[in-house]
Amino acid sequence: MTEKKTSKMSRRRFIKNSSYAAGGAIGGGFLGTVLSKNLFGNNNENQGQKQGATNNESTNYNQALMYFTRQSDFEILSSATERIFPEDDNGPGAVKLGVPFFIDHQLAGSYGRNDREYMRGPFYPASDFQGYQTRLKRHEVFDVGIQAIERESKNQFDTSFVDLEGEQQDQILQKFQDGEVDLKGVTPTTFFELLRSATIEGAYSDPLYGGNNNMEGWMMKEFPGNYMSYINEIDKKDFIKKEPKALRAHIAH
Amino acid sequence: MATTLDKVEVVTVGVGWTGGIIAAELAKQGVQVVGLERGKARSTEDFQHIHDEYRYAIRYELMQDLSRETITFRNHRDERALPMRQLGSFLLGEGLGGAGVHWNGQTYRFLPYDLQIKTMTEEKYGKNKLGEDYILQDWGISYEELEPYFYKFEQTAGISGEDNKNSAPRENDYPTPPMKETPITKRFKDAAKNLKLSPYHMPSGNLSENYENPDGQTINQCQYCGFCERFGCEYGAKSSPNVTVIPTAEKTGKFELRTHANVTEVIYEGGKATGVKYIDLQTGEEFIQPADIVVLTSYVMNNVRLLLNSGIGRPYDPESRTGVIGKNYCYQILPGATGFFEEEKFNTYMGAGSLGASVDDYNGDNFDHSNLDFIHGGVIAITQTGKRPINNNTAPNDTPNWGKEFKSQSIKYYHRNLAVGVQGASIPHRNNYLSLDPEYEDIFGYPLLRLTYDYTEQDRNLHNYLTEKSAEIMKEMGASRVEPREISDHYSIVPYQTTHNTGGVIMGGDPETSAVNNYSQMWDVENLFVVGASAFAHNGGYNPTGTVGALAYRAAEGILKYREESGQLVKIVNDRKHA
Numbered sequence A: 001m002t003e004k005k006t007s008k009m010s011r012r013r014f015i016k017n018s019s020y021a022a023g024g025a026i027g028g029g030f031l032g033t034v035l036s037k038n039l040f041g042n043n044n045e046n047q048g049q050k051q052g053a054t055n056n057e058s059t060n061y062n063q064a065l066m067y068f069t070r071q072s073d074f075e076i077l078s079s080a081t082e083r084i085f086p087e088d089d090n091g092p093g094a095v096k097l098g099v100p101f102f103i104d105h106q107l108a109g110s111y112g113r114n115d116r117e118y119m120r121g122p123f124y125p126a127s128d129f130q131g132y133q134t135r136l137k138r139h140e141v142f143d144v145g146i147q148a149i150e151r152e153s154k155n156q157f158d159t160s161f162v163d164l165e166g167e168q169q170d171q172i173l174q175k176f177q178d179g180e181v182d183l184k185g186v187t188p189t190t191f192f193e194l195l196r197s198a199t200i201e202g203a204y205s206d207p208l209y210g211g212n213n214n215m216e217g218w219m220m221k222e223f224p225g226n227y228m229s230y231i232n233e234i235d236k237k238d239f240i241k242k243e244p245k246a247l248r249a250h251i252a253h
Numbered sequence B: 001m002a003t004t005l006d007k008v009e010v011v012t013v014g015v016g017w018t019g020g021i022i023a024a025e026l027a028k029q030g031v032q033v034v035g036l037e038r039g040k041a042r043s044t045e046d047f048q049h050i051h052d053e054y055r056y057a058i059r060y061e062l063m064q065d066l067s068r069e070t071i072t073f074r075n076h077r078d079e080r081a082l083p084m085r086q087l088g089s090f091l092l093g094e095g096l097g098g099a100g101v102h103w104n105g106q107t108y109r110f111l112p113y114d115l116q117i118k119t120m121t122e123e124k125y126g127k128n129k130l131g132e133d134y135i136l137q138d139w140g141i142s143y144e145e146l147e148p149y150f151y152k153f154e155q156t157a158g159i160s161g162e163d164n165k166n167s168a169p170r171e172n173d174y175p176t177p178p179m180k181e182t183p184i185t186k187r188f189k190d191a192a193k194n195l196k197l198s199p200y201h202m203p204s205g206n207l208s209e210n211y212e213n214p215d216g217q218t219i220n221q222c223q224y225c226g227f228c229e230r231f232g233c234e235y236g237a238k239s240s241p242n243v244t245v246i247p248t249a250e251k252t253g254k255f256e257l258r259t260h261a262n263v264t265e266v267i268y269e270g271g272k273a274t275g276v277k278y279i280d281l282q283t284g285e286e287f288i289q290p291a292d293i294v295v296l297t298s299y300v301m302n303n304v305r306l307l308l309n310s311g312i313g314r315p316y317d318p319e320s321r322t323g324v325i326g327k328n329y330c331y332q333i334l335p336g337a338t339g340f341f342e343e344e345k346f347n348t349y350m351g352a353g354s355l356g357a358s359v360d361d362y363n364g365d366n367f368d369h370s371n372l373d374f375i376h377g378g379v380i381a382i383t384q385t386g387k388r389p390i391n392n393n394t395a396p397n398d399t400p401n402w403g404k405e406f407k408s409q410s411i412k413y414y415h416r417n418l419a420v421g422v423q424g425a426s427i428p429h430r431n432n433y434l435s436l437d438p439e440y441e442d443i444f445g446y447p448l449l450r451l452t453y454d455y456t457e458q459d460r461n462l463h464n465y466l467t468e469k470s471a472e473i474m475k476e477m478g479a480s481r482v483e484p485r486e487i488s489d490h491y492s493i494v495p496y497q498t499t500h501n502t503g504g505v506i507m508g509g510d511p512e513t514s515a516v517n518n519y520s521q522m523w524d525v526e527n528l529f530v531v532g533a534s535a536f537a538h539n540g541g542y543n544p545t546g547t548v549g550a551l552a553y554r555a556a557e558g559i560l561k562y563r564e565e566s567g568q569l570v571k572i573v574n575d576r577k578h579a
Helices: A002-022 A028-040 A044-056 A071-084 A099-107 A138-157 A166-177 A188-204 A213-221 B017-028 B053-058 B117-125 B143-157 B183-194 B245-251 B300-309 B404-412 B457-476 B545-565
Strands: B008-013 B033-036 B071-074 B199-201 B255-258 B261-269 B272-280 B286-296 B327-330 B336-340 B351-359 B378-385 B417-424 B433-441 B447-452 B481-484 B502-504 B528-530
Touching (some): A071 A099, A071 A138, A071 A166, A099 A138, A099 A188, A138 A166, A138 A188, A166 A188, A188 A213, A188 B053, B008 B017, B008 B272, B017 B033, B017 B255, B017 B545, B033 B286, B071 B433, B143 B545, B183 B199, B183 B378, B183 B417, B183 B457, B261 B300, B286 B300, B300 B447, B327 B433, B336 B457, B378 B457, B417 B457, B433 B502, B457 B481, B528 B545
Parallel strands (some): B008 B033, B071 B447
Antiparallel strands (some): B272 B286, B327 B502, B336 B417, B351 B378, B378 B417
């Protein structure tokens, strides 16, 4: 059957990814123990990676769910972020960078609860120029949006989103960006824009937030992170590539 | 019940650049000043972990908490305004030092043309260059009169820069020399010279060397770390109220700062302001602070809103075109061009907020507008402010904003794109204004301020012309591909554009058409001074802070004068005689 075949192909691609991680990146523990199991089931093909990773890396206890209550929702989120920011020749994609955990953790805090935003009513439909006008808070927008991704996936392909081929996942996501899905309480474009921007934020924010694993997001972009001074380099003609530094370096020991 | 406190000589509402300047100048002369600031105290010590793009530049930690108060927005008068629920188009500041903490430091002087824009435009191009829906007004003061106050602010802030023949004339050199030349600024200057333009190093509030200002405050040398705009400076190397005027005010012993003090109303009795009402945000207690002189020194939006919510002054009505409070709201137009360089990489992750190079050849009336369908122009500049990775994913226009191609292109061009941009002047239009919202309220039950704003024909024409000029420079810089910026169908409150909002309590020579005189003293209420970019009769082609600083020093002098003389400090000039 076609669908099984594509599903296997994506599994193979995923295994390639996890060996990359287990080969040295800090994301190995996360990938081996959590993701391979969650996204693709606890199958034999992944066991080797899982054990290898567990043996070589200390467990990152930060990589657990703060916001999502159903692991299946988190897996849909993970697959979607990976399509928005995929692994490629430059380096890891959203999943290996820890972006899904970044988003989960953000949704549990002031970002997810819109603490510093005006959330008083009444709520009216807005023009395209008036911005966010839903009574839903961000965490609720993600709930509604993720459920709709799964619903659309089943309607269109009769398959769960996480089991779709990449191009099929893109088709679903594109419908959200284009506003072609019915959502309750929020426009699909608002949800997609939140998902898209949160994914990029997770890829490139300081690793203290749980994304940008091992500063690999920064490495791809050759962004050196947190240096205190470039006064002796600012006038140099050639591009200067530097080892990245994170804010952790600022904590006095 | 509000508790009434002991009367003080002067109370300021907000303690940023303008509040800090007023406090320092008055306290140095022995005047007792209370500064009410609704945010928290903060200083260089609070900025040691500031290199965090997510926290400060994306989640806006230093900005206003909109859950308490925001504005509402609509493009047109016949629309329903809706709340700006999240920050976007502009970033309102909050906390000690205000936006002076997280600005970039680009410190220009408005041109002589700006201050007499109506007279000079009409003299040269006749009375109906733009049509009657635009509201051109002189500022009620000439550049020559304002020049010493520009310098005063530059001395306080230690501005690093160099003179240029097309900029406003200077009586004195900048207090410190320009910042470093970099391959990027040099590239821009060489291209500009090839095009017969006159480039200069951008005047900077990130200082080129250690500097002690006339008040004895030290500002340190900039380290070019690339975290300025939206951040505080961990070195005290970006000039801010917190390292200059606020400590100057504090060391006099005459200045009392009260933080978490959210002013809700100006008390207005018998034609005078008798004090202000505020809420202590930590306890919820309400206080009345009586004062001889009240000075509004909050941001543009709140200066206007406080007057409207206090029933002071005549609200502007766009239909009858009467009234002044809320009139002449302006923004800034942002033409420009992006260049992609296939073969080169630049150190764009390094930089400083006002590290850059500029040309004024297409600013003000420095070029002939006889055959053009707009007036004014703007400074064209390149900046090297430090590109951070979340906010900078520039890729050629045909690239999607997510997925495989997005990722590879945004990574590829991260260090391979440069932009030339313009601070385009914004000319007032009768339909662009500030008023109270009829429906939405803040947490205390006061109406929110309503912004009605859209781009005009003048804006579009200016945008297109200066975009073309920017693209010429970028092409001359050798970009493999040049993409001109586009102006959207309507102004949108969503994407960040600029925090250069102006107007609403504008200055001028005639109480019929302006709210304050050239000392920022209200025509209608002689002991109430309203200071800041709210006084701009239009927005010029530069970043506004240099001009805001000049007006604040002028206002401080006016307040001292008012203490001696009382009454209106400026004779009324009826500028309708020009009409």
